[in-house]
Amino acid sequence: MSSTIARLTKSLGRPAVLTLALALAACGAPGGGAPGSITELDYYTDQQGSAAWQKVLDTCSKKAGVTIQRQTVPTDQMLPKILQGATSRSLPNLVFTDNPTVQQIASTGALTPLSDYGIATGGYYDGIVKAGTYQGKVYGLAPGVNGLALLYNKDMLAEAGVQPPKTWDELTAAAAKLTKAQRYGLAFSAVPSEEGTWQFLPFFWSNGADLSRLDSDQAVRALGFVAGLVGSGSVSKSVLNWNQNDVADQFVAGNAAMMINGSWNLSRLDGEKSLHYGVVPIPTPAAGGSPTVALGGETGVIPATGQATQQSAAKVLTCILSPEVMQSWDTGHAYVPSQKDVAENFGQQHPNMQPFVTEVATARSRSADLGEKYPKISQALATAVQAAITGSQTPQQALRQAQQQAGGS
Amino acid sequence: MSRRAAAIAFLLPALLYVLVFFGYPLVYNLLMSLRDFSVRSFYTGQAPFVGVANYVAALGNPVFARAALNTVWFTVGSIVFQFGIGLALAVFFNGRFLGSATLRALLLLPWLLPLVVSGAVWRWIFDQDHGVLNTALRLVGLPAIPWLTDTGWALPAVILTNIWIGIPFNLVLLHGGLRAIPGSLYEAAALDGAGGWQRFRSITWPLLRPVTGIVLMLGLVYTIKVFDVIMVITGGGPANATQTLTTFSYSLSFHDFAFGQGAAIGNVLILVSTVFGFVYLRSARESLT
Numbered sequence: 001m002s003s004t005i006a007r008l009t010k011s012l013g014r015p016a017v018l019t020l021a022l023a024l025a026a027c028g029a030p031g032g033g034a035p036g037s038i039t040e041l042d043y044y045t046d047q048q049g050s051a052a053w054q055k056v057l058d059t060c061s062k063k064a065g066v067t068i069q070r071q072t073v074p075t076d077q078m079l080p081k082i083l084q085g086a087t088s089r090s091l092p093n094l095v096f097t098d099n100p101t102v103q104q105i106a107s108t109g110a111l112t113p114l115s116d117y118g119i120a121t122g123g124y125y126d127g128i129v130k131a132g133t134y135q136g137k138v139y140g141l142a143p144g145v146n147g148l149a150l151l152y153n154k155d156m157l158a159e160a161g162v163q164p165p166k167t168w169d170e171l172t173a174a175a176a177k178l179t180k181a182q183r184y185g186l187a188f189s190a191v192p193s194e195e196g197t198w199q200f201l202p203f204f205w206s207n208g209a210d211l212s213r214l215d216s217d218q219a220v221r222a223l224g225f226v227a228g229l230v231g232s233g234s235v236s237k238s239v240l241n242w243n244q245n246d247v248a249d250q251f252v253a254g255n256a257a258m259m260i261n262g263s264w265n266l267s268r269l270d271g272e273k274s275l276h277y278g279v280v281p282i283p284t285p286a287a288g289g290s291p292t293v294a295l296g297g298e299t300g301v302i303p304a305t306g307q308a309t310q311q312s313a314a315k316v317l318t319c320i321l322s323p324e325v326m327q328s329w330d331t332g333h334a335y336v337p338s339q340k341d342v343a344e345n346f347g348q349q350h351p352n353m354q355p356f357v358t359e360v361a362t363a364r365s366r367s368a369d370l371g372e373k374y375p376k377i378s379q380a381l382a383t384a385v386q387a388a389i390t391g392s393q394t395p396q397q398a399l400r401q402a403q404q405q406a407g408g409s
Numbered sequence: 410m411s412r413r414a415a416a417i418a419f420l421l422p423a424l425l426y427v428l429v430f431f432g433y434p435l436v437y438n439l440l441m442s443l444r445d446f447s448v449r450s451f452y453t454g455q456a457p458f459v460g461v462a463n464y465v466a467a468l469g470n471p472v473f474a475r476a477a478l479n480t481v482w483f484t485v486g487s488i489v490f491q492f493g494i495g496l497a498l499a500v501f502f503n504g505r506f507l508g509s510a511t512l513r514a515l516l517l518l519p520w521l522l523p524l525v526v527s528g529a530v531w532r533w534i535f536d537q538d539h540g541v542l543n544t545a546l547r548l549v550g551l552p553a554i555p556w557l558t559d560t561g562w563a564l565p566a567v568i569l570t571n572i573w574i575g576i577p578f579n580l581v582l583l584h585g586g587l588r589a590i591p592g593s594l595y596e597a598a599a600l601d602g603a604g605g606w607q608r609f610r611s612i613t614w615p616l617l618r619p620v621t622g623i624v625l626m627l628g629l630v631y632t633i634k635v636f637d638v639i640m641v642i643t644g645g646g647p648a649n650a651t652q653t654l655t656t657f658s659y660s661l662s663f664h665d666f667a668f669g670q671g672a673a674i675g676n677v678l679i680l681v682s683t684v685f686g687f688v689y690l691r692s693a694r695e696s697l698t
Contacts, residue, residue, distance in 0.1 A: 108452035192646035237558035387648035
């Protein structure tokens, strides 16, 4: 009896061990196989974005003569996935990641500078080049950038006799006037993560505040302004839980007359036939100013995975960055081309994108000054925004605490 | 010899499994918590040894005290109601009546749903302006409650969700325990003139004790480590109001990239769970002797 079992265990055990060994070996191997085939990682999981991106990859796969195996993960699993790949030396050959994370990844030494492949950085917006630069070398470039603007419901504004606001005072007045029983004047996202920080930064920066000192007077005033919009009832308190997609839902449903949101929503809004919307730059503290928004967009980077695959990945990246492909991607996903002259052309062709094109010229890279320290400061700032909106702390208290959190590392 | 060999052969797969999938991560996490583990460390494999500095930093973080207290409230609040309601339902369904099995099966639904789905639905239910819950409150003339937007209400809201999710688990195990109690005892008690409450106190409760112990123990360990529900509903907000030790650990690791500190909090959680595990094992042994 026991010998039968022992034999059984043996025969069952061997394949199991073998499979495990194979799995471990697979983990240790560098990503990709033949140089004619590369792996690519991105986080365009939404239907429209994913389809538009697939088209870009198909085009460039043909042009560069390289087969591309695409992998898509949700945004918040991007970095864990990359770190996992870095540990096991199995990084994808080409990665498109949120631009503030590039320096973080480059600091590990896992990336290769784009100058190795003759990819030039001339003609790009300053902000996006800065975001991809680590210790003097450019590691990543984006085919498209984006920013936040004020989107408004034309019918609702006309009905209330309100002009699209240009200054903070006008925004306060317009939001109050547009607020009705079942409707809020304005919506934005204030979730406790990078998304919340990104939405607050246009107010923070446009008022002259600086991420190196979170509790400056300018910062306190900016937070006081945003929290005041919620406090006065012109903005729902639910913004604490709304991510940017939820905000767009509220806007489409007619529960908000205006919203702060990114250009990538336009293709979706265009699909709503009964919705007439307009776009203006984010209102500024005083008349005549230009807003400073944070620069968004995914940056393509090439991890060190071996000469042959790196060269193939570079060919594909070069193709994606070429003006025609760039333009088709940006049209498909409503992004702003990252090259200045392409963008200017683009803005003229797509009037609704013009405010975004204008803003991108003065947009700031989130990680340009702070580099690797940015994520921690961003987290502290998002918490401060929440504290001020809930009213559990005054803007001053909240920002002072954020500064202590961010400073004490 | 062959008996012994067979015994070892039986043990080996389990032992190997435990070593690879529990032992290794545990040791790795412990080592990680003693090092300055940054994003860089993942690629270079280098992380300078810093002793207990990560523990000092993480435990000294003002959010830690809040997260620890929230974890206690979350765990106690969830377990008391999950168990209480689960037990009441188990006793109720122990009586045979038409549709009892069907209803019991339906009650399992919350348990079968992916946590992310439950979380997303509850987030919608709790919505301040258009949520079902507040609409219902307004209908009966009560003021709307800022479920997820008030620092005082957010924690009760996520606890409520977790109670809903946890009831089936308690119901199933307790119901199984009730089935094991011989019906003759109840008949005898009824003949002696014992009422419903007395039968519960003198028969059900004492005989259910072993199962109760397991249910509470498992509930405790499951609840302490709850992560997805909170992450989906509030993300730890507003303003850290629903931050528990698990979400705090995640935030330290993947928002601040202080992986060593995140690991330190993780170890604190493991320690707490282990302590309760031992307490349970001890009490179980005592009740046997």
